[in-house]
Amino acid sequence: MTPPDNTTVLLLRLAGPLQSWGDRSTFNRRETRPEPTKSGVVGLLAAAAGRSRTAALDDLAGLSLGIRVDQPGTILRDYHTVSDYRGQPLPSAAVNAKGLQKLTSPAKHTHITQRFYLQDAIFLAALEGPTELITSLEHAIRHPAFPLALGRRSCVPTQPLTLGQRTGPLQNALRAEPWQASTPVRKRWGRHNDNATHVDLPATLDDPEGNDVLDDVPLSFAPTNRTFTTRRTRHTYLAAPTGLTPDPLRPPNNGGHDPFALLGW
Known part of the structure; x- marks a missing residue:
């Protein structure tokens, strides 16, 4: 459209x-x-x-x-633990009639939290x-x-x-x-995709x-x-577009073993 x-x-x-x-x-x-x-x-x-x-x-x-x-x-x-620095029990998710958080029962002094990142x-x-x-x-x-x-x-x-x-x-x-991946990632991809432009x-x-x-x-x-x-x-x-410049001196791999791959060539 x-x-x-x-x-x-x-x-x-x-x-x-x-x-x-x-x-x-x-x-x-x-x-x-x-x-x-x-x-x-x-x-x-x-x-x-x-x-x-x-x-x-x-x-x-x-x-x-x-x-x-x-x-x-x-x-x-990322693994976290949360506690009250005063040593008091932590509040629970429940509230009382006045809308205030209740304390954990039985008393719980540490919460475990997990946070995930890319x-x-x-x-x-x-x-x-x-x-x-x-x-x-x-x-x-x-x-x-x-x-x-x-x-x-x-x-x-x-x-x-x-x-x-x-x-x-x-x-x-x-x-x-053009492809925004880091230079090492693009070069590593290029070693296995000879002279590919996209x-x-x-x-x-x-x-x-x-x-x-x-x-x-x-x-x-x-x-x-x-x-x-x-x-x-x-x-x-x-x-x-890969942003990689084809190397005219490098022979095509044709899917076979590349002996120079470990050398970063």
């Missing part, structure tokens, strides 16, 4: 040592999805633009989102919407009002975060942008007719009224 003439695509490179994109987290166990959620990306944009937690999100949540997985990373589990992951996010809004968001990303994070406050993004604006449909922008990368795209439903569209980030709704998506693969 051809987008209206007054729309533009903003490309964001979401990369950092740690990322965490939860959508079903509880106090004792905070999960992460294998790729960025729409609520996480909208939260990043809202922070950059200096919006309060109670500000309206209609324009940001209405942007079309596409996520390309350039480097999936691996799962990291480490060494890199994603390419594309946001499509009105040109004026996209331009203002790009400026906000370059000059953020609040600190930016990759899903959780402790997950700081690396640079560059914004790759600029693109014209044309969102899917075309994701397909045309790599197939998984992607998730907003699609009203998609066959997957995600409950991650934020309606409000207000601390006392965090609410979300659903969106439909579809999954596909996009052939993106």
Whole structure:
């Protein structure tokens, strides 16, 4: 489908040592999805633009989102214990008639919590919407009002975060942008794919007719009224330029043993 003439695509490179994109987290166990959620990306944009937690999100949540997985990373589990420094029993989830939390019974002095992260992951996010809004968001990303994070406050993004604006449909922008994986990952892939100019990368795209439903569209980030709704998506693969220069001096491997692979050649 051809987008209206007054729309533009903003490309964001979401990369950092740690990322965490939860959508079903509880106090004792905070999960992460294998790729960025729409609520996480909208939260990043809202922070950059200096919006309060109670500000309206209609324009940001209405942007079309596409996520390309350039480097999936691996799962990291962070083990925590929580206790009261005064030595008092911890409160439970139950409340009394006055709305105050009850203490655990029998008394419990330590909670075990587990938090999950993606480490060494890199994603390419594309946001499509009105040109004026996209331009203002790009400026906000370059000059953020609040600190930016990759899903959780402790997950700081690396640079560059914004790759600029693109014209044309969102899917075309994701397909045309060179592979953003780290240099060692791309070179290692290149050793086993002689002189290949493109790599197939998984992607998730907003699609009203998609066959997957995600409950991650934020309606409000207000601390006392965090609410979300659903969106439909579809999954596909996009052939993106590798950014690797073919080596004319290297003979094709043809699927056989490469004696120079361990030497990094």
